[in-house]
Amino acid sequence: NAGVTQTPKFRILKIGQSMTLQCTQDMNHNYMYWYRQDPGMGLKLIYYSVGAGITDKGEVPNGYNVSRSTTEDFPLRLELAAPSQTSVYFCASSAPGQAYEQYFGPGTRLTVT
């Protein structure tokens, strides 16, 4: 099992550009999450999904969009990138009944200049 994979590992965006962060898991987990991590601030939940076709906002959803068309994939879309979106983004997944035992991907380091 590869677990949770994320692409790209690094990306530099100019203000106003858009991009999609990819996330795939091969553990057949229903639940998937997107977090951002800023230095010393812990992890903040952006969006989550409890299954294909179902998504919901987390704590900091503004400026982001998600979709979940399959169990495996949960892409995160950034529209009109802003410097405040400079962060490290982590995707995670978990199984029903063990929602808080989350498996994380390696992260995408995004810089917006």
Added chain:
Amino acid sequence: EDQVTQSPEALRLQEGESSSLNCSYTVSGLRGLFWYRQDPGKGPEFLFTLYSAGEEKEKERLKATLTKKESFLHITAPKPEDSATYLCAVPARGAGGNMLTFGGGTRLMVKP
């Protein structure tokens, strides 16, 4: 509002020097407390779940304990490979009940 605070922010230990990390929380109706380890440049890795005051969990040199207001992660005779950031989290109030509120983490550095 649920809050999770970890202390200290950073901790330097010599190899073999035991210590404890603190995670204090203010939530109503605790539904579990979770510890994660995060190595530099990697995603967090799940360590422990604690559900009730008095509960303890152990893994190698780590032992996690829980009281009604805080949790401790005790590290006994640490080795350099224990160096990492340790995060604690509690379930957040929110739709679906799948959200975690994370603390800011404690960065542990163990020197040989």
